[in-house]
Structures are given as structure tokens and as C-alpha cells.
Amino acid sequence: MAMKNKLKQLRKHIVREDVDKQEKKEETIIEPSSSDIPFVEKWLEFGAKPFFFQGEYIFIREITYPLSQHHGLYPFAHLNIVANVWSQVDVQHPLSLKQKQVSELFFFDTETTGLSGGTGTTIFLLGYAHILGDEVKVKQYFLPSPSAETALYYFFLRDINQFTTSIVYNGKSFDWPQVKTRHTLLRNELPPLPRLEHFDLLHPARRLWKHKLDSVKLTKVEEEVLEIKRQGDIPGYLAPMIYFDYVERKDPQGVFEVMKHNEHDILSLITLYIHLSNQLLQGASLSIKETYEVARWYDQLGEKKVALPLYEDVSIKEQEEHDKAKMALALQYKRGQQWEKAIEQWGVVYKVGREKIKREAAIELAKAYEHRYKQFDKALQYTKQAYQWWKEKNQLVKVYNEKEKVAFEKRIKRLENKKNNK
Incomplete structure (x- = not known):
């Protein structure tokens, strides 16, 4: 009994010591005053406020737009219209909102120090937009120092836990994996990473417009498809250089232009999603x-x-x-x-x-007449014609596929035997 009582006493001391250490740790985290932040007045005038976490700060900027405001072809209110149409059609599609509410969506984009990905790339700006009542709300999180990365992700992850679906442009393979990588490194300090479905609009844009656009970069799609004209926008490739300059000098003027660029990208995702939905659901103005x-x-x-x-x-x-x-x-x-x-x-x-496609039609006709109708003479006729077209094309380019040649000759020989033995 004496030993048990002694252990109980020791346990109390250990617990008290741990509590004292934790309290001491918390006491050492003294949040700086906003007045100590370089150029803080410029930030506030731009609409960005400092937010503190574990002794570090980031800037968060919020902007709102009425749903009636146009961005290119459509007002933002059309997002609700296409969501309603998706809910009524009996069709399965990766961009469908049939089982979703507009309030579950957020349109997401980042700015980074490079495009290579991996742990060497830093996200210095996270931005998203969502529908809130009768407004579009844009929210941006800026990293003023690499040491504030935990604060950046803390506030961002805290705010997006209400959403189920991100709408991005190449974000499924780049932006979100970057967030996941940083979360893995910092997860002990952060809220859990939400499970999200991602609608990546790069792939449908490439599918529908690669034939008429020399590039499917978002800025090109805006100009050629969505009727969005950027005024005084900085090129995206300058963003890393502007950020490094900010880290060195702390003057945020260049960063403000990067944030406007990011804001514009995010708003364009709303317009692009509306337009793609219209084309998939209604065939609006399809070529x-x-x-x-x-x-x-x-x-x-x-x-x-x-x-x-x-x-x-x-x-x-x-x-x-x-x-x-x-x-x-x-x-x-x-x-x-x-x-x-x-x-x-x-x-x-x-x-x-035209050219190759009529050879394919001839081969399909040959297969049908051989296997379906047993009319071997017709099947042989179409096969020989397809082979002749194939040879003419390969004589022009002076190269041919040996396997294709063998396949044609084998088919012709088989059909000749079938015809003769009929």
C-alpha cells in the first residue's frame, strides 16, 4: 500500500510539471501588435487584415460582389440556374450538381513560388470564392513570411470545412496536391484536411476547344470563349518574382497586383463552369x-x-x-x-x-459483310480497296507499319479462301 500511495504522489507531480511546461510555452507566445507590421496601413487600405496564430500573422482579404454582376458572358446568378437544371436532368456527368447544393461549392486557385510541385514549392496565396446569400464572396490568404505557413493553413482549413466540392483549373493535379503536401508536414498543428470532390475545368476546356485555341490557358479561354477582357493584369509567371521581392523589401504594392490577378482567376472559374454547364445541358451556341x-x-x-x-x-x-x-x-x-x-x-x-476515316469505314464494311452476312465477295472488295488506300498514303509518306501490312494481306488471303470455297 505504501508503494501505491507513493506512486500516486509522484504521478501528481509529473502531471503538474507537464501543465506548468504547457502554460510556460503558451506564455512565451506573445502576439505582436499590428502596428509592428511593415506597411500595415497599405494592407488595411487594400482591404487585407492581419490575423495572428502562434505568434505569426498572415493577411486575409475579403471582397464581395452582387450576384447580378456580370463577369464575361454571364452574371454570377446564372450559377444557381445551371445548378437547378443539373438537379432536374437524369444524366451522369463528372460536372453534375445533381446531388449538390451551390453552397457546397468553392472556386479555388493558388499562387506559388514555382510550377514544379513537391516540398520545394511554396504556396504564398490561397484564394477561393463561394456563393453566400445574394453575393459572391472572395477570400484570400497571403503568406507574408515562410515562418507563417502554419498560420496560413490554419485559417484556410478552418474556413473551408463547410464545403464538399472544389472547382479548379488544373488544381486537381497541382494546387490541391500542394496543399496536401504542406498539410502532411504541418498536420500536428492544423485542422484535418477535408475530403473534397474536385471539378477540374482544364480537362473539359481542352476537350471542347483545343481545336480552335493555340493554348487552353485560362487567360486564353477567357478571351476567346468567355468574352472576358483583362485590363492591366500582370502575367502569372511574374508572381513568384514579385513575391520574392516582397519577402526582401516588405513593400506590398506588387503583391496587391498578384492578389487582383488571383481574384480575377477565381471569378473566371465561376463563369467557365456556368458556360460548360450550359453547353453540356442545353447545347448553347455549340459549334x-x-x-x-x-x-x-x-x-x-x-x-x-x-x-x-x-x-x-x-x-x-x-x-x-x-x-x-x-x-x-x-x-x-x-x-x-x-x-x-x-x-x-x-x-x-x-x-x-476523308483519307484515313474512309479506310476505317471500308474495314468496318468488310467485317460486317464477312462475319454478319457471309458475303465474302463484298468483304474482299472493301478490304482490297482499304488496302489500296493504305498503300497510296504510305507511298506518299515513304514509311509504313509492317504489322498493318501483314494484317491486310492476311485478311485478303482469308477472304479469297472463303470466297473460293463457298
């Missing part, structure tokens, strides 16, 4: 090429009932994607065992198609 790409996207997602009328729309127009749409339409018919309709589409492409 023939865009209609074909939307149809192909739905087709790849297994939404055949949505893809089919879009393919049909393209196939009846004499445009660049005419042949591709007919081939895709024929494939739909083939899968549905509608062979006569499939052969009709392949036949049109075979007669008036």
Missing part, C-alpha cells in the same frame, strides 16, 4: 466540333441516349466532323444490332469520306 466532342464525352460516360441525337445532329451537316460523327453513329447502331443502319452510315463515309 459542330463542340457538339461532336460533347457527344463523344457523353458516349464515353455511357450516356448513349444523350450522345445519339448529338451525333445525328453533327452527321447531317457538311462540316469537318461530319465523317467522325457518322462513324460514331454507325458504332452506336452496330452495338444495338441495327446492322442496316450501321452499313448505311459506313457506306456514306466510304464514298465521300
Whole structure:
């Protein structure tokens, strides 16, 4: 008993000592006064306020816009409209809001010291926008010193725990992995990392517009597609240099321009998401090429009932994607065992198609007549014609694929044997 009592007494001393150490640690963290911050008046005038955490500070800036305000083609209020349409359509799509509320979304972008990623890259500005009542609210978190990184992520992660979905532009493969990397290094000091779904708008932009844009950078998409004109904007590649200059001199004037650039990027994500949704849901102002790409996207997602009328729309127009749409339409018919309709589409492409695609139509016709209808003479005719077109093309470029040559010769020999033995 005496030993047990003695251990109890020792335990009390150990616990008290730990408490004293913690209290002493907390006492040593003395938050500086805002007046000690270089150029603090400039920051406040810009609308950014210092926020302190563990003796370090960051700047947080908030800006609001009415939903009625236009940014390019649309007012921000159209986000609610497309969300409502998504909720009513019976279609599966990676950009769908069918099971989501607009209040769950945040439009997210960062500015970093480099584009290589990994632990050597520092995010010095985190920004996002979301709908709050009848306003769009933009919030930005700026890192004034590398030593304040914990404070940066503390305030950012604290504020985004209300959201379920981020809408980004290349952020799924760059921005958010950077946040995850920094959180891994600092996680003992930070709130947990939220589980988010990411809508990355770079991929649909590339799918729909790579044929007409020499680049799908956001600024290019803004100008050529969304009718957004930037005035006096700094190029994004200057942001790291401006930040390093700020860290050395502390004058924030250049940083303010970077923050305006980031704000503009974020607002453009709202407009871009509205526009992509309109094109996917309503076919708003789609070109023939865009209609074909939307149809192909739905087709790849297994939404055949949505893809089919879009393919049909393209196939009846004499445009660049005419042949591709007919081939895709024929494939739909083939899968549905509608062979006569499939052969009709392949036949049109075979007669008036362009280069490689009419060879593909000839091969499909040969397969159908060989395996479906057992008309080996027709199958042989289409195969020989496809082989002839293939040879003509390869004679021009003076190079050929040996495997393709062997495949053609093997098919021709097989069909000749079948024809002769019929």
C-alpha cells in the first residue's frame, strides 16, 4: 500500500510539471501588435487584415460582389440556374450538381513560388470564392513570411470545412496536391484536411476547344470563349518574382497586383463552369466540333441516349466532323444490332469520306459483310480497296507499319479462301 500511495504522489507531480511546461510555452507566445507590421496601413487600405496564430500573422482579404454582376458572358446568378437544371436532368456527368447544393461549392486557385510541385514549392496565396446569400464572396490568404505557413493553413482549413466540392483549373493535379503536401508536414498543428470532390475545368476546356485555341490557358479561354477582357493584369509567371521581392523589401504594392490577378482567376472559374454547364445541358451556341466532342464525352460516360441525337445532329451537316460523327453513329447502331443502319452510315463515309476515316469505314464494311452476312465477295472488295488506300498514303509518306501490312494481306488471303470455297 505504501508503494501505491507513493506512486500516486509522484504521478501528481509529473502531471503538474507537464501543465506548468504547457502554460510556460503558451506564455512565451506573445502576439505582436499590428502596428509592428511593415506597411500595415497599405494592407488595411487594400482591404487585407492581419490575423495572428502562434505568434505569426498572415493577411486575409475579403471582397464581395452582387450576384447580378456580370463577369464575361454571364452574371454570377446564372450559377444557381445551371445548378437547378443539373438537379432536374437524369444524366451522369463528372460536372453534375445533381446531388449538390451551390453552397457546397468553392472556386479555388493558388499562387506559388514555382510550377514544379513537391516540398520545394511554396504556396504564398490561397484564394477561393463561394456563393453566400445574394453575393459572391472572395477570400484570400497571403503568406507574408515562410515562418507563417502554419498560420496560413490554419485559417484556410478552418474556413473551408463547410464545403464538399472544389472547382479548379488544373488544381486537381497541382494546387490541391500542394496543399496536401504542406498539410502532411504541418498536420500536428492544423485542422484535418477535408475530403473534397474536385471539378477540374482544364480537362473539359481542352476537350471542347483545343481545336480552335493555340493554348487552353485560362487567360486564353477567357478571351476567346468567355468574352472576358483583362485590363492591366500582370502575367502569372511574374508572381513568384514579385513575391520574392516582397519577402526582401516588405513593400506590398506588387503583391496587391498578384492578389487582383488571383481574384480575377477565381471569378473566371465561376463563369467557365456556368458556360460548360450550359453547353453540356442545353447545347448553347455549340459549334459542330463542340457538339461532336460533347457527344463523344457523353458516349464515353455511357450516356448513349444523350450522345445519339448529338451525333445525328453533327452527321447531317457538311462540316469537318461530319465523317467522325457518322462513324460514331454507325458504332452506336452496330452495338444495338441495327446492322442496316450501321452499313448505311459506313457506306456514306466510304464514298465521300476523308483519307484515313474512309479506310476505317471500308474495314468496318468488310467485317460486317464477312462475319454478319457471309458475303465474302463484298468483304474482299472493301478490304482490297482499304488496302489500296493504305498503300497510296504510305507511298506518299515513304514509311509504313509492317504489322498493318501483314494484317491486310492476311485478311485478303482469308477472304479469297472463303470466297473460293463457298
